[in-house]
Amino acid sequence: MKFKRAGNVGCYWRNGQFLIRNHRTRANIIADPIAARILDLFTDWADPQEAAKDAGLDPKSVDDAAAALHDAGVLLGQEDDTEDAPDERLRARWDPWAPEGAAFHFATRNDAFADASDELKDELAAGGRPALFKTYPDADRLFLPRSSTRLDAPLERVLHARRTHRAFSNRAIAREHLATLLSTTFGPKDFIAADQFGTLMLRTSPSGGARHELEAYVAVFDAEDVDPGIYHYSVRDHCLELIASGDYRPRLADLCGGQQGVEQAGAVVVLTAVIERLTSKYRHPRAYRVMLMNAGHLAQTFVLTATALGLGPFQTAAFHDEGVESLLGIDGIAEPALYVLTVGVPATDDQGRVTYLHGPTTLESAGITRFDATDRHG
Ligand SMILES: Cc1cc2nc3c(=O)[nH]c(=O)nc-3n(C[C@H](O)[C@H](O)[C@H](O)COP(=O)(O)O)c2cc1C
CATH class of the missing domain: 3.90.930 (Outer Surface Protein A; domain 3)
Structure with missing residues:
Protein backbone atom coordinates (compact mmCIF):
# COMPACT_ATOMS: atom_id res chain seq x y z
CA MET A 1 0.00 0.00 0.00
CA THR A 108 -6.43 22.42 21.07
CA ARG A 109 -9.85 21.18 19.99
CA ASN A 110 -12.12 19.04 22.16
CA ASP A 111 -10.17 19.50 25.39
CA ALA A 112 -12.42 18.29 28.16
CA PHE A 113 -13.45 20.75 30.85
CA ALA A 114 -11.62 19.85 34.04
CA ASP A 115 -12.00 21.37 37.46
CA ALA A 116 -8.85 22.40 39.27
CA SER A 117 -7.23 19.29 40.75
CA ASP A 118 -6.66 18.85 44.48
CA GLU A 119 -2.89 19.08 43.92
CA LEU A 120 -3.32 22.39 42.15
CA LYS A 121 -5.57 23.71 44.91
CA ASP A 122 -2.97 22.67 47.52
CA GLU A 123 -0.19 24.28 45.52
CA LEU A 124 -2.10 27.54 45.24
CA ALA A 125 -3.08 27.47 48.89
CA ALA A 126 0.60 26.95 49.80
CA GLY A 127 1.47 30.32 48.28
CA GLY A 128 1.50 29.61 44.57
CA ARG A 129 -0.94 32.40 43.77
CA PRO A 130 0.35 35.10 41.46
CA ALA A 131 -0.11 38.72 42.52
CA LEU A 132 -3.45 40.22 41.59
CA PHE A 133 -1.99 43.57 40.58
CA LYS A 134 1.08 44.78 38.81
CA THR A 135 2.56 48.01 40.07
CA TYR A 136 5.75 49.97 39.53
CA PRO A 137 6.44 51.12 43.12
CA ASP A 138 9.48 53.23 42.17
CA ALA A 139 7.87 55.01 39.25
CA ASP A 140 6.67 58.60 39.28
CA ARG A 141 2.91 58.43 39.60
CA LEU A 142 0.21 60.59 38.17
CA PHE A 143 -3.03 60.05 40.08
CA LEU A 144 -6.18 60.35 38.00
CA PRO A 145 -9.51 61.88 38.98
CA ARG A 146 -11.97 59.47 40.56
CA SER A 147 -14.96 61.55 39.58
CA SER A 148 -16.05 59.68 36.55
CA THR A 149 -17.75 61.26 33.55
CA ARG A 150 -21.30 59.87 33.49
CA LEU A 151 -21.68 57.15 30.89
CA ASP A 152 -25.38 57.65 30.41
CA ALA A 153 -25.64 57.50 26.62
CA PRO A 154 -28.24 54.86 25.66
CA LEU A 155 -26.57 51.51 24.97
CA GLU A 156 -28.32 51.17 21.63
CA ARG A 157 -26.95 54.51 20.48
CA VAL A 158 -23.44 53.66 21.64
CA LEU A 159 -23.49 50.28 19.90
CA HIS A 160 -24.59 51.79 16.63
CA ALA A 161 -22.27 54.79 16.88
CA ARG A 162 -19.15 52.67 17.42
CA ARG A 163 -16.81 52.83 14.45
CA THR A 164 -13.11 52.35 13.94
CA HIS A 165 -11.58 55.82 13.68
CA ARG A 166 -8.37 56.36 11.76
CA ALA A 167 -8.58 60.15 11.48
CA PHE A 168 -8.41 62.37 14.54
CA SER A 169 -8.67 66.10 15.18
CA ASN A 170 -5.75 67.85 16.86
CA ARG A 171 -7.77 68.37 20.06
CA ALA A 172 -6.37 66.83 23.23
CA ILE A 173 -8.26 64.10 25.10
CA ALA A 174 -9.76 65.53 28.30
CA ARG A 175 -7.95 64.16 31.37
CA GLU A 176 -11.25 63.16 32.93
CA HIS A 177 -12.22 61.25 29.78
CA LEU A 178 -8.91 59.38 29.81
CA ALA A 179 -9.42 58.56 33.49
CA THR A 180 -12.97 57.34 32.89
CA LEU A 181 -11.95 55.26 29.89
CA LEU A 182 -9.16 53.54 31.84
CA SER A 183 -11.07 52.93 35.04
CA THR A 184 -14.23 51.74 33.26
CA THR A 185 -12.33 49.31 31.05
CA PHE A 186 -9.50 48.14 33.28
CA GLY A 187 -10.35 49.15 36.83
CA PRO A 188 -11.79 46.77 39.39
CA LYS A 189 -15.56 46.80 39.55
CA ASP A 190 -15.72 44.52 42.57
CA PHE A 191 -13.87 41.70 44.30
CA ILE A 192 -14.97 38.16 45.08
CA ALA A 193 -13.85 35.48 47.51
CA ALA A 194 -12.90 32.54 45.27
CA ASP A 195 -12.00 29.81 47.78
CA GLN A 196 -8.45 28.52 47.27
CA PHE A 197 -7.86 31.11 44.55
CA GLY A 198 -8.13 33.87 47.12
CA THR A 199 -9.64 37.25 46.34
CA LEU A 200 -10.20 37.87 42.66
CA MET A 201 -10.99 41.07 40.83
CA LEU A 202 -13.99 41.65 38.62
CA ARG A 203 -13.98 44.10 35.73
CA THR A 204 -16.73 45.35 33.46
CA SER A 205 -15.64 42.64 30.98
CA PRO A 206 -15.71 38.90 31.63
CA SER A 207 -12.44 37.01 31.99
CA GLY A 208 -11.85 33.24 31.99
CA GLY A 209 -11.70 32.14 35.64
CA ALA A 210 -11.65 35.84 36.64
CA ARG A 211 -7.87 35.56 36.17
CA HIS A 212 -7.71 39.06 34.69
CA GLU A 213 -4.23 38.56 33.33
CA LEU A 214 -4.41 41.64 31.13
CA GLU A 215 -2.53 44.84 31.89
CA ALA A 216 -2.81 48.21 30.18
CA TYR A 217 0.08 50.44 29.16
CA VAL A 218 -0.75 53.91 27.94
CA ALA A 219 1.34 55.97 25.54
CA VAL A 220 0.00 59.47 26.00
CA PHE A 221 0.44 61.67 22.94
CA ASP A 222 -2.03 64.45 23.53
CA ALA A 223 -4.14 64.52 26.68
CA GLU A 224 -4.93 67.54 28.85
CA ASP A 225 -2.66 67.89 31.90
CA VAL A 226 -0.89 64.60 31.26
CA ASP A 227 2.70 64.87 30.05
CA PRO A 228 3.43 62.85 26.92
CA GLY A 229 5.12 59.57 27.73
CA ILE A 230 4.66 55.89 28.29
CA TYR A 231 2.86 54.84 31.43
CA HIS A 232 1.58 51.70 33.08
CA TYR A 233 -2.00 52.02 34.27
CA SER A 234 -2.12 50.95 37.89
CA VAL A 235 -5.42 49.15 38.25
CA ARG A 236 -5.05 49.09 42.03
CA ASP A 237 -4.35 52.79 42.49
CA HIS A 238 -6.01 54.33 39.42
CA CYS A 239 -2.87 56.19 38.48
CA LEU A 240 -0.40 56.34 35.62
CA GLU A 241 3.06 55.05 36.49
CA LEU A 242 5.71 56.68 34.35
CA ILE A 243 7.92 54.36 32.34
CA ALA A 244 9.45 56.87 29.93
CA SER A 245 8.57 60.48 29.27
CA GLY A 246 8.61 62.01 25.80
CA ASP A 247 6.86 61.93 22.48
CA TYR A 248 6.58 58.36 21.23
CA ARG A 249 4.19 59.06 18.34
CA PRO A 250 6.61 58.34 15.48
CA ARG A 251 8.08 55.30 17.22
CA LEU A 252 4.72 53.68 17.92
CA ALA A 253 3.35 54.54 14.49
CA ASP A 254 6.43 52.92 12.99
CA LEU A 255 5.98 49.82 15.18
CA CYS A 256 2.42 49.57 13.85
CA GLY A 257 3.65 49.64 10.25
CA GLY A 258 2.82 53.32 9.76
CA GLN A 259 -0.93 52.64 9.94
CA GLN A 260 -3.15 55.67 9.85
CA GLY A 261 -4.87 55.92 13.23
CA VAL A 262 -1.82 55.55 15.45
CA GLU A 263 0.32 58.66 15.05
CA GLN A 264 -2.73 60.96 14.87
CA ALA A 265 -4.37 59.55 18.03
CA GLY A 266 -4.36 61.18 21.47
CA ALA A 267 -3.28 58.00 23.24
CA VAL A 268 -2.33 54.42 22.48
CA VAL A 269 -3.18 51.64 24.91
CA VAL A 270 -1.30 48.34 24.66
CA LEU A 271 -2.91 45.27 26.22
CA THR A 272 -0.37 42.84 27.63
CA ALA A 273 -0.84 39.57 29.51
CA VAL A 274 0.86 38.45 32.72
CA ILE A 275 1.03 34.83 31.60
CA GLU A 276 1.46 33.39 35.09
CA ARG A 277 -1.97 34.59 36.17
CA LEU A 278 -3.46 32.16 33.65
CA THR A 279 -0.93 29.33 33.69
CA SER A 280 -1.01 29.10 37.48
CA LYS A 281 -4.57 27.83 37.14
CA TYR A 282 -5.00 26.66 33.53
CA ARG A 283 -2.29 24.19 32.62
CA HIS A 284 -3.42 23.25 29.13
CA PRO A 285 -2.72 25.04 25.84
CA ARG A 286 -6.40 25.72 25.12
CA ALA A 287 -6.17 28.49 27.73
CA TYR A 288 -4.20 30.48 25.14
CA ARG A 289 -7.51 30.84 23.28
CA VAL A 290 -9.11 32.18 26.46
CA MET A 291 -6.40 34.82 26.76
CA LEU A 292 -7.11 36.13 23.25
CA MET A 293 -10.85 36.09 23.92
CA ASN A 294 -10.25 38.07 27.10
CA ALA A 295 -8.27 40.64 25.11
CA GLY A 296 -11.19 40.92 22.69
CA HIS A 297 -13.63 41.52 25.53
CA LEU A 298 -11.52 44.26 27.08
CA ALA A 299 -10.98 45.86 23.70
CA GLN A 300 -14.71 45.93 23.00
CA THR A 301 -15.40 47.51 26.37
CA PHE A 302 -12.66 50.05 25.59
CA VAL A 303 -14.11 51.00 22.22
CA LEU A 304 -17.69 51.20 23.51
CA THR A 305 -16.64 53.32 26.48
CA ALA A 306 -14.62 55.59 24.19
CA THR A 307 -17.65 55.92 21.92
CA ALA A 308 -19.91 56.77 24.86
CA LEU A 309 -17.42 59.50 25.81
CA GLY A 310 -17.55 60.95 22.30
CA LEU A 311 -14.04 59.72 21.52
CA GLY A 312 -12.94 57.72 18.50
CA PRO A 313 -11.30 54.31 19.02
CA PHE A 314 -9.10 52.26 16.69
CA GLN A 315 -7.65 48.78 17.24
CA THR A 316 -4.95 46.83 15.50
CA ALA A 317 -3.30 43.45 15.77
CA ALA A 318 -0.65 44.57 13.28
CA PHE A 319 2.32 45.65 15.34
CA HIS A 320 5.91 44.61 15.87
CA ASP A 321 5.65 42.61 19.09
CA GLU A 322 9.27 42.83 20.18
CA GLY A 323 9.54 46.53 19.40
CA VAL A 324 6.39 47.37 21.36
CA GLU A 325 7.44 45.14 24.26
CA SER A 326 10.88 46.71 24.48
CA LEU A 327 9.30 50.17 24.45
CA LEU A 328 7.12 49.18 27.42
CA GLY A 329 10.05 47.50 29.16
CA ILE A 330 8.43 44.05 29.29
CA ASP A 331 10.16 40.87 28.22
CA GLY A 332 7.53 39.43 25.86
CA ILE A 333 7.80 36.05 27.60
CA ALA A 334 6.45 36.49 31.12
CA GLU A 335 4.36 39.32 29.69
CA PRO A 336 3.72 39.60 25.94
CA ALA A 337 1.90 42.44 24.14
CA LEU A 338 -1.38 41.26 22.59
CA TYR A 339 -3.37 44.13 21.21
CA VAL A 340 -2.93 47.81 20.36
CA LEU A 341 -5.85 50.18 20.91
CA THR A 342 -5.82 53.85 20.14
CA VAL A 343 -8.16 56.66 21.02
CA GLY A 344 -8.54 60.32 20.08
CA VAL A 345 -10.99 63.08 19.37
CA PRO A 346 -12.53 62.15 16.00
CA ALA A 347 -11.78 64.30 12.96
CA THR A 348 -14.74 66.12 11.41
CA ASP A 349 -15.32 67.70 8.00
CA ASP A 350 -16.12 71.39 7.52
CA GLN A 351 -19.77 70.67 8.30
CA GLY A 352 -18.88 69.06 11.60
CA ARG A 353 -19.53 65.49 10.45
CA VAL A 354 -17.17 62.76 11.62
CA THR A 355 -15.05 61.46 8.74
CA TYR A 356 -14.34 57.80 8.04
CA LEU A 357 -11.92 56.01 5.76
CA HIS A 358 -14.70 54.13 3.99
CA GLY A 359 -17.97 55.75 2.92
CA PRO A 360 -21.31 53.96 2.59
CA THR A 361 -21.72 51.15 0.08
CA THR A 362 -22.32 52.02 -3.59
CA LEU A 363 -23.83 50.26 -6.59
CA GLU A 364 -20.28 49.84 -7.88
CA SER A 365 -19.05 48.03 -4.76
CA ALA A 366 -22.23 45.94 -4.65
CA GLY A 367 -21.55 45.03 -8.29
CA ILE A 368 -18.23 43.35 -7.49
CA THR A 369 -19.48 41.58 -4.36
CA ARG A 370 -20.43 37.92 -4.10
CA PHE A 371 -23.33 38.10 -1.67
CA ASP A 372 -24.30 34.44 -1.62
CA ALA A 373 -22.17 31.36 -1.18
CA THR A 374 -23.39 29.29 -4.09
CA ASP A 375 -20.64 26.72 -4.53
CA ARG A 376 -20.95 23.51 -2.62
CA HIS A 377 -18.02 24.28 -0.30
CA GLY A 378 -19.60 27.58 0.80
C1 LIG B 1 -8.77 42.30 15.88
C2 LIG B 1 -8.88 43.49 14.99
C3 LIG B 1 -7.77 43.94 14.30
C4 LIG B 1 -7.86 45.05 13.48
N1 LIG B 1 -6.74 45.46 12.85
C5 LIG B 1 -6.80 46.56 12.07
C6 LIG B 1 -5.64 47.03 11.41
O1 LIG B 1 -4.57 46.46 11.55
N2 LIG B 1 -5.73 48.14 10.63
C7 LIG B 1 -6.91 48.79 10.46
O2 LIG B 1 -6.93 49.79 9.73
N3 LIG B 1 -8.05 48.37 11.07
C8 LIG B 1 -8.01 47.29 11.87
N4 LIG B 1 -9.13 46.85 12.49
C9 LIG B 1 -10.38 47.58 12.30
C10 LIG B 1 -11.27 46.89 11.27
O3 LIG B 1 -10.76 47.07 9.97
C11 LIG B 1 -12.67 47.47 11.39
O4 LIG B 1 -13.18 47.06 12.64
C12 LIG B 1 -13.58 46.98 10.28
O5 LIG B 1 -13.20 47.55 9.04
C13 LIG B 1 -15.05 47.30 10.54
O6 LIG B 1 -15.21 48.70 10.67
P1 LIG B 1 -15.83 49.35 11.97
O7 LIG B 1 -14.96 48.96 13.14
O8 LIG B 1 -15.81 50.84 11.73
O9 LIG B 1 -17.22 48.81 12.14
C14 LIG B 1 -9.08 45.74 13.32
C15 LIG B 1 -10.21 45.28 14.02
C16 LIG B 1 -10.11 44.19 14.84
C17 LIG B 1 -11.34 43.73 15.59
Missing part, protein backbone atom coordinates in the same frame (compact mmCIF):
# COMPACT_ATOMS: atom_id res chain seq x y z
CA LYS A 2 1.14 3.55 -0.68
CA PHE A 3 1.36 6.07 2.13
CA LYS A 4 1.45 9.86 2.44
CA ARG A 5 2.30 12.09 5.41
CA ALA A 6 -0.82 13.55 7.04
CA GLY A 7 -1.40 17.23 6.36
CA ASN A 8 -0.68 18.80 9.71
CA VAL A 9 2.06 16.80 11.38
CA GLY A 10 4.46 18.26 13.92
CA CYS A 11 7.55 16.68 15.44
CA TYR A 12 8.93 17.95 18.72
CA TRP A 13 10.37 16.95 22.06
CA ARG A 14 8.17 16.77 25.14
CA ASN A 15 9.68 15.81 28.49
CA GLY A 16 12.76 14.60 26.63
CA GLN A 17 10.80 12.28 24.34
CA PHE A 18 10.44 12.70 20.59
CA LEU A 19 6.78 13.08 19.74
CA ILE A 20 5.14 12.97 16.32
CA ARG A 21 1.66 14.42 16.26
CA ASN A 22 -1.13 14.72 13.75
CA HIS A 23 -2.52 18.02 14.97
CA ARG A 24 -5.82 17.64 13.11
CA THR A 25 -6.75 14.35 14.73
CA ARG A 26 -4.56 14.80 17.83
CA ALA A 27 -3.22 11.27 17.26
CA ASN A 28 0.38 11.02 18.36
CA ILE A 29 3.25 8.61 18.80
CA ILE A 30 6.48 8.67 20.76
CA ALA A 31 9.16 7.52 18.34
CA ASP A 32 12.86 7.42 17.59
CA PRO A 33 13.80 10.70 15.87
CA ILE A 34 14.81 8.62 12.83
CA ALA A 35 11.05 8.36 12.21
CA ALA A 36 11.16 11.97 10.95
CA ARG A 37 13.50 10.77 8.19
CA ILE A 38 10.96 8.08 7.28
CA LEU A 39 8.07 10.59 7.30
CA ASP A 40 10.08 12.72 4.91
CA LEU A 41 9.87 9.94 2.29
CA PHE A 42 6.10 10.29 2.14
CA THR A 43 5.49 13.88 1.08
CA ASP A 44 3.64 12.39 -1.90
CA TRP A 45 2.01 8.98 -2.16
CA ALA A 46 4.82 6.46 -2.10
CA ASP A 47 5.31 2.74 -1.73
CA PRO A 48 7.58 2.05 1.28
CA GLN A 49 9.74 -0.50 -0.54
CA GLU A 50 10.38 1.80 -3.50
CA ALA A 51 10.85 4.88 -1.30
CA ALA A 52 13.40 2.96 0.78
CA LYS A 53 15.31 1.92 -2.31
CA ASP A 54 15.39 5.48 -3.68
CA ALA A 55 16.66 6.76 -0.33
CA GLY A 56 19.21 4.00 0.12
CA LEU A 57 17.49 2.70 3.29
CA ASP A 58 16.64 -0.84 4.35
CA PRO A 59 13.23 -1.68 2.75
CA LYS A 60 12.11 -3.95 5.60
CA SER A 61 12.78 -1.26 8.27
CA VAL A 62 11.00 1.41 6.23
CA ASP A 63 8.07 -0.94 5.63
CA ASP A 64 7.75 -1.68 9.36
CA ALA A 65 8.14 1.99 10.32
CA ALA A 66 5.56 3.09 7.73
CA ALA A 67 3.05 0.54 9.06
CA ALA A 68 3.61 1.77 12.63
CA LEU A 69 3.32 5.42 11.62
CA HIS A 70 0.14 4.60 9.68
CA ASP A 71 -1.31 2.84 12.73
CA ALA A 72 -0.41 5.90 14.80
CA GLY A 73 -2.30 8.17 12.38
CA VAL A 74 0.58 10.32 11.17
CA LEU A 75 0.84 8.59 7.78
CA LEU A 76 -2.25 8.27 5.60
CA GLY A 77 -2.95 5.05 3.72
CA GLN A 78 -4.28 5.13 0.18
CA GLU A 79 -7.75 4.21 1.38
CA ASP A 80 -7.91 7.74 2.87
CA ASP A 81 -7.31 9.31 -0.56
CA THR A 82 -10.75 10.68 -1.32
CA GLU A 83 -11.42 14.12 -2.68
CA ASP A 84 -13.28 15.30 0.40
CA ALA A 85 -10.97 13.61 2.91
CA PRO A 86 -10.52 15.89 5.96
CA ASP A 87 -6.83 16.35 5.19
CA GLU A 88 -7.61 17.61 1.71
CA ARG A 89 -10.27 19.99 3.05
CA LEU A 90 -7.83 21.24 5.68
CA ARG A 91 -5.19 21.83 3.04
CA ALA A 92 -7.66 23.69 0.82
CA ARG A 93 -9.12 25.96 3.50
CA TRP A 94 -6.35 26.43 6.05
CA ASP A 95 -3.28 26.53 3.83
CA PRO A 96 -2.63 30.28 4.32
CA TRP A 97 -2.47 29.68 8.07
CA ALA A 98 -0.51 26.44 7.97
CA PRO A 99 1.28 25.02 9.70
CA GLU A 100 1.30 27.16 12.88
CA GLY A 101 -2.26 28.56 12.89
CA ALA A 102 -3.87 25.30 11.86
CA ALA A 103 -1.69 23.31 14.27
CA PHE A 104 -2.68 25.44 17.24
CA HIS A 105 -6.39 25.45 16.38
CA PHE A 106 -6.76 21.74 15.74
CA ALA A 107 -4.33 20.65 18.44
